[in-house]
Amino acid sequence: MSNTETFKIIAMDGGAAVGKSSTSKGLAERLNLMHVDTGAHYRTLTHALLQTGADPAKPETIPSALTRLELGTTLQGRSAKLSVNGTVPADADIRSPEVNAAVSTFAALPSLRSFLFEYQRGQSAIARDRAYAGLIMEGRDIGSVIFPDADHRFFLYADEATRTARRAKEGQTDSIAARDQMDSNRKTAPLVCPEGAIQIDTTPLTLEEVIETITRLIQPA
Numbered sequence: 739m740s741n742t743e744t745f746k747i748i749a750m751d752g753g754a755a756v757g758k759s760s761t762s763k764g765l766a767e768r769l770n771l772m773h774v775d776t777g778a779h780y781r782t783l784t785h786a787l788l789q790t791g792a793d794p795a796k797p798e799t800i801p802s803a804l805t806r807l808e809l810g811t812t813l814q815g816r817s818a819k820l821s822v823n824g825t826v827p828a829d830a831d832i833r834s835p836e837v838n839a840a841v842s843t844f845a846a847l848p849s850l851r852s853f854l855f856e857y858q859r860g861q862s863a864i865a866r867d868r869a870y871a872g873l874i875m876e877g878r879d880i881g882s883v884i885f886p887d888a889d890h891r892f893f894l895y896a897d898e899a900t901r902t903a904r905r906a907k908e909g910q911t912d913s914i915a916a917r918d919q920m921d922s923n924r925k926t927a928p929l930v931c932p933e934g935a936i937q938i939d940t941t942p943l944t945l946e947e948v949i950e951t952i953t954r955l956i957q958p959a
């Protein structure tokens with residue numbers, strides 16, 4: 739059966755460690771969606787650029803560095819991953835303390851964001867071609883910039899102590915508050931709650947409860 743008429747795009751935005759990835763992956767499983775983590779896109783490019791010695795303090799050097807990076811998509815389970823020059827970097831490499839510290843600086847560069855724009859929009863065609871029921875894309879600007887026309891927009895948040903505890907449990911060194919501050923205050927595509935998005939406080943909820951709440955909003959009984 740064709741999915742053209744029923745295909746849904748779900749935008750999942752929010753700050754660092756609010757539960758976007760676990761929630762999006764769980765929803766993808768439950769609702770037969772293709773999952774895309776755009777935070778991983780910025781991390782992958784940051785990792786690749788750091789390896790070439792690129793310096794975000796010299797933004798004029800970034801566009802030429804980007805022309806040497808060829809982007810591709812590899813499906814791992816339901817998650818579509820960004821490959822650079824034919825390789826998907828290991829999770830440990832894109833979640834290292836070095837990448838955590840640099841990613842928000844690179845992500846604030848307009849050249850880097852426009853480099854990813856078409857690629858990210860194009861993920862919906864890949865999900866349709868592969869006969870998924872829809873696409874769930876998580877990030878900071880999905881409902882505001884990448885898919886302002888999404889069928890459903892959600893904005894997750896949680897208190898800082900809960901977020902820090904979640905990252906610590908994952909064994910990560912990450913300055914969540916500093917990244918959020920940079921992401922919220924940058925000029926291009928800042929972290930915002932998109933207009934009309936449904937806001938969900940994940941602080942008091944288990945992962946299953948968040949997934950259940952959103953499933954009911956997407957598919958009312």
Ligand code: C5P
Pocket residue numbers: 753754755776777778780781841842843845846876877878879880917918921
């Ligand atoms: O989601 P995650 O914490 O892995 O994202 C890493 C960083 O990538 C964010 O702190 C932000 O600087 C950047 N990002 C972004 N826009 C997105 C997704 C992530 O600027 N849509």
